[in-house]
Amino acid sequence: MLTIHHLNNSRSQRILWLAEELGLDYELVKHQRDPETLRAPASLNAVHPLGKAPVIEHDGQVIAESDAIIEYITRKLAQGRLSIGSDSPDFGEYLEWLHFPEGSLQGALVFDLIYQWADAANDVLFGFYDVEMNRQYAYLDGVLAERDYLLQSGFTAADINMTWTLEFAEARGRTQSHPNLCAYLTRMRTRPAYQSAIKRGGAQDLTVLGKG
Ligand SMILES: N[C@@H](CCC(=O)N[C@@H](CS)C(=O)NCC(=O)O)C(=O)O
Structure with missing residues (x-):
């Protein structure tokens, strides 16, 4: 069990x-x-x-x-x-999307949260991670302009992993200016499961x- x-x-x-x-x-x-x-x-x-x-x-x-x-x-x-299995042409892309939320997006989101809790004010620090975050969400928004799911072939567990991170990003005000991220979140949340x-x-x- x-x-x-x-x-x-x-x-x-x-x-x-x-x-x-x-x-x-x-x-x-x-x-x-x-x-x-x-x-x-x-x-x-x-x-x-x-x-x-x-x-x-x-x-x-x-x-x-x-x-x-x-x-x-x-x-x-x-x-x-x-x-996606290792015999599929989508295998590499699947792995990349599966690991992108924890590997790249989450660290900056948590850092941003702690930065706020600490009332920090450091232009160098903020300037560095804010630019990185904006680039990441703009990239994702561009990808999702072309497709409904992270992979062209359809819904996978990578979408599940990504959705929670985007919900966190939404709470941090990082998705609202990206229409395709907003539409993606709506699509995911309406799934019966x-x-x-x-x-x-x-x-x-x-x-x-x-x-x-
Ligand atoms: N990279 C880990 C991160 C796990 C993690 O930080 N989980 C948070 C919840 S979203 C947690 O347990 N926080 C409670 C704590 O740190 O006390 C994963 O993806 O599972």
């Missing part, structure tokens, strides 16, 4: 959504962020030393990291559904991670 550990308002929403898209049977364990610090509770540390979400348990293994969990679930528990994941995991409110 697959166990998904879910922290409210967090990346583990991705894994619930993936499991719902794939129609998997899973046990859900819910953890609540501290409302003041927004940090994960000790119950997540008891599952994995990093104390982060998402984390899954399966066949006696405990696996952290969204990208790794997505690879594990699609390949081991779903016969490759919603992923996205809705089922919200129903099962609880409503998501990322405004706590927003500007203000």
Whole structure:
């Protein structure tokens, strides 16, 4: 049996959504962020030393990291559904999109959040990462002007990984001037499995991670 550990308002929403898209049977364990610090509770540390979400348990293994969990679930528990195999011409592009959110987008978003919490004011620092972020979202917006999903061939788990990051980016005011990112988010949120994941995991409110 697959166990998904879910922290409210967090990346583990991705894994619930993936499991719902794939129609998997899973046990859900819910953890609540501290409302003041927004940090994960000790119950997540008891599952994995990093104390982060998402984390899954399966066949006696405990696996952290969204990208790794997505690879594990699609390949081991779903016969490759919603992923792209190494024999496909789209394999490289799939890997690139799957890893782009955590590999490139998330770091800057979290940095931007902490920068705000710290009331920091450093033109060099801000100038550096703000330019990078604007370039990343403009690039994505351009790609999604041409297609409905990250891959031309259709919806994959890479879209699931990307959506949560774009929801965070939306809360940080980074998507609103990019019409194709807004349309993409609407398209993703109307998927029945996205809705089922919200129903099962609880409503998501990322405004706590927003500007203000
Ligand atoms: N790269 C990791 C990041 C995991 C991560 O930072 N998760 C956040 C939730 S979105 C978390 O658990 N935060 C609570 C804390 O740091 O106390 C992944 O994609 O799984």
